[in-house]
Amino acid sequence: MRGAVIHAPGDVRFETVDDPKIEKPTDAIIRTVVTCVCGSDLWPYRGLEPIGDPHPMGHEYVGVVEEVGSEVTAVRPGQFVVGSFATSDNTCANCRNGWQSHCLNRVFMGTCQAEYVRIPNAQGTLVATDEHPPEEMLPGLLAVSDVMGTGWYAALAAEVRPGGTAVVVGDGAVGLCGVIAAKEMGAERVIAMSRHEPRQRLAREFGATDIIDERGEEGVALVKEMTGGIGADSVLECVGTSQSMRQALHAARPGGNVGFVGVPHEVAVDGEELFHSHVALRGGPAPVRGYLPDLIDRVLAGHIDPGKVFDLTLPLAEVAEGYKAMDERRAIKTLLKP
Amino acid sequence: MRGAVIHAPGDVRFETVDDPKIEKPTDAIIRTVVTCVCGSDLWPYRGLEPIGDPHPMGHEYVGVVEEVGSEVTAVRPGQFVVGSFATSDNTCANCRNGWQSHCLNRVFMGTCQAEYVRIPNAQGTLVATDEHPPEEMLPGLLAVSDVMGTGWYAALAAEVRPGGTAVVVGDGAVGLCGVIAAKEMGAERVIAMSRHEPRQRLAREFGATDIIDERGEEGVALVKEMTGGIGADSVLECVGTSQSMRQALHAARPGGNVGFVGVPHEVAVDGEELFHSHVALRGGPAPVRGYLPDLIDRVLAGHIDPGKVFDLTLPLAEVAEGYKAMDERRAIKTLLKP
Numbered sequence: 001m002r003g004a005v006i007h008a009p010g011d012v013r014f015e016t017v018d019d020p021k022i023e024k025p026t027d028a029i030i031r032t033v034v035t036c037v038c039g040s041d042l043w044p045y046r047g048l049e050p051i052g053d054p055h056p057m058g059h060e061y062v063g064v065v066e067e068v069g070s071e072v073t074a075v076r077p078g079q080f081v082v083g084s085f086a087t088s089d090n091t092c093a094n095c096r097n098g099w100q101s102h103c104l105n106r107v108f109m110g111t112c113q114a115e116y117v118r119i120p121n122a123q124g125t126l127v128a129t130d131e132h133p134p135e136e137m138l139p140g141l142l143a144v145s146d147v148m149g150t151g152w153y154a155a156l157a158a159e160v161r162p163g164g165t166a167v168v169v170g171d172g173a174v175g176l177c178g179v180i181a182a183k184e185m186g187a188e189r190v191i192a193m194s195r196h197e198p199r200q201r202l203a204r205e206f207g208a209t210d211i212i213d214e215r216g217e218e219g220v221a222l223v224k225e226m227t228g229g230i231g232a233d234s235v236l237e238c239v240g241t242s243q244s245m246r247q248a249l250h251a252a253r254p255g256g257n258v259g260f261v262g263v264p265h266e267v268a269v270d271g272e273e274l275f276h277s278h279v280a281l282r283g284g285p286a287p288v289r290g291y292l293p294d295l296i297d298r299v300l301a302g303h304i305d306p307g308k309v310f311d312l313t314l315p316l317a318e319v320a321e322g323y324k325a326m327d328e329r330r331a332i333k334t335l336l337k338p
Numbered sequence: 339m340r341g342a343v344i345h346a347p348g349d350v351r352f353e354t355v356d357d358p359k360i361e362k363p364t365d366a367i368i369r370t371v372v373t374c375v376c377g378s379d380l381w382p383y384r385g386l387e388p389i390g391d392p393h394p395m396g397h398e399y400v401g402v403v404e405e406v407g408s409e410v411t412a413v414r415p416g417q418f419v420v421g422s423f424a425t426s427d428n429t430c431a432n433c434r435n436g437w438q439s440h441c442l443n444r445v446f447m448g449t450c451q452a453e454y455v456r457i458p459n460a461q462g463t464l465v466a467t468d469e470h471p472p473e474e475m476l477p478g479l480l481a482v483s484d485v486m487g488t489g490w491y492a493a494l495a496a497e498v499r500p501g502g503t504a505v506v507v508g509d510g511a512v513g514l515c516g517v518i519a520a521k522e523m524g525a526e527r528v529i530a531m532s533r534h535e536p537r538q539r540l541a542r543e544f545g546a547t548d549i550i551d552e553r554g555e556e557g558v559a560l561v562k563e564m565t566g567g568i569g570a571d572s573v574l575e576c577v578g579t580s581q582s583m584r585q586a587l588h589a590a591r592p593g594g595n596v597g598f599v600g601v602p603h604e605v606a607v608d609g610e611e612l613f614h615s616h617v618a619l620r621g622g623p624a625p626v627r628g629y630l631p632d633l634i635d636r637v638l639a640g641h642i643d644p645g646k647v648f649d650l651t652l653p654l655a656e657v658a659e660g661y662k663a664m665d666e667r668r669a670i671k672t673l674l675k676p
Contacts, residue, residue: 102592254440264609271605280620283613
């Protein structure tokens with residue numbers, strides 16, 4: 001089969017790779033229906049994370065089951081399935097506690113920008129839809145497998161409540177999905193921090209009531225102005241830099257909550273400052289598996305449309321251009337069709 | 339009047355100081371019934387925090403109202419009152435959100451090891467009991483004004499739930515009160531980390547089901563052993579060092595909560611490690627005022643007895659010995675009687 005392989009920073013190639021095979025009785029093989037490029041894929045692409053030997057890329061997917069291992073009974077060949085970027089057996093102590101992305105048998109996906117994909121822990125990871133969804137639902141369902149699920153978790157970790165105020169730091173696909181999540185959870189005011197016009201427009205479409213295009217302490221000052229001087233109840237940190245984390249912590253009110261889902265790169269939180277702020281902090285890879293049934297329903301019912309974060313669609317064979325467009329900020333997120 | 343004044347590390351004196359006076363219409367003056375020495379008073383006493391000019395000490399108190407300012411109507415002269423170490427108007431946005439220790443008009447107490455004390459924000463800060471409590475209730479009510487309220491907050495911040503497992507890091511008065519709180523909130527298992535026999539005994543009396551006397555990663559390994567390999571649902575961090583914070587974070591399970599109430603001294607939390615742990619972190623000075631009515635009731639009903647943390651009682655005139663005994667760990671906590 002063919003799939004994307006990263007060789008060096010800026011060098012992603014579409015080439016022939018080994019066909020995936022059932023390796024364990026808990027595996028499944030799916031034929032990829034659509035996949036995409038993630039903001040986090042840009043870290044190695046930009047040379048900000050080591051690459052090592054050339055290796056496949058991609059962790060977002062929806063597909064049709066081709067084959068299942070002997071212990072997989074929850075899905076069967078021919079079904080359309082959505083899964084999470086972090087596979088989980090859905091039976092271990094962490095899964096039972098609702099932390100499937102911390103499954104004791106977790107395997108992170110990493111080969112999904114390809115025509116076929118092996119899914120470890122398929123029994124606990126994959127959720128089948130009743131029917132094959134129509135073409136126009138595919139982007140939304142694909143978003144659910146990572147960015148929408150991650151935005152959802154950010155809002156939960158930030159304890160968004162009906163009637164509350166939520167701030168979203170970061171206007172990438174995850175931040176934009178965070179706006180959807182905050183709105184769905186009943187936030188009365190959803191403030192998106194974004195300085196890019198097309199993303200501001202999408203944020204408003206997704207439910208943002210206010211846009212702040214100032215950054216850092218200037219942006220924080222505006223949040224305070226909008227919140228009676230004290231800050232927001234909930235802040236979703238969707239970037240992962242030291243600056244964005246500071247901005248998020250400062251934008252939250254005393255007793256408020258920051259949910260952080262941008263993978264932190266050289267972020268240190270000062271214990272004394274956190275103490276005196278009274279702000280709570282929770283982050284991590286989102287336990288998307290737990291939200292899949294609900295989020296799939298919301299997409300299929302037409303209630304949310306996170307697929308709009310894909311503003312560029314390319315054949316999988318043009319995956320290199322997909323990375324390039326996101327790197328150069330010509331695209332928010334690239335959808336790839338095998 | 340007379341009161342304690344710190345002059346230099348190790349040098350606390352009982353001397354004549356100015357009588358407190360009503361300075362604002364929101365003030366009250368109380369005659370101190372009992373007061374005490376706090377673990378945090380030891381930081382300047384040990385030379386670990388700057389002292390500057392000689393100044394009064396003490397932030398824990400119960401007393402009888404002597405005089406009130408013109409805007410104070412909630413308490414009247416002659417009433418027995420309990421207050422918090424952080425005064426609050428109980429009407430500002432932060433107070434209404436339940437974060438009285440972040441009141442926009444907050445004044446931290448600091449002159450309570452004295453015969454009389456001025457209480458700012460008296461209207462929102464002081465809670466009167468129906469009657470003057472009997473002598474034997476005084477230590478418990480005094481504990482409520484800080485250490486018991488702080489232990490209570492630690493358990494709330496750590497989201498202790500009925501049936502859950504709570505670990506308490508630190509066996510000072512706050513940690514021991516944290517054991518009481520975790521038990522009251524229904525934790526099925528309360529694991530106290532302590533290596534001092536008298537404190538272990540008190541922890542058991544307060545409801546600890548298990549004692550771990552190993553520290554650091556060895557202690558963490560034992561917590562994991564007791565919790566099916568994953569860690570505790572809730573961890574109360576009641577020390578404030580970099581080592582104790584690491585121990586607390588590592589003892590919590592994925593998705594668990596750490597409540598930290600030891601004032602952090604040179605503690606930095608690694609963002610990436612916190613991210614991958616899925617642990618939530620909330621700390622700060624406890625909003626004790628909000629808990630006062632409930633905790634006073636629990637003490638007066640004989641339901642909890644946090645006064646047992648006082649294992650040394652001295653006349654206020656011997657305050658210097660009170661500090662010395664705690665510094666040398668001959669006492670857990672010193673109660674002082676004017």
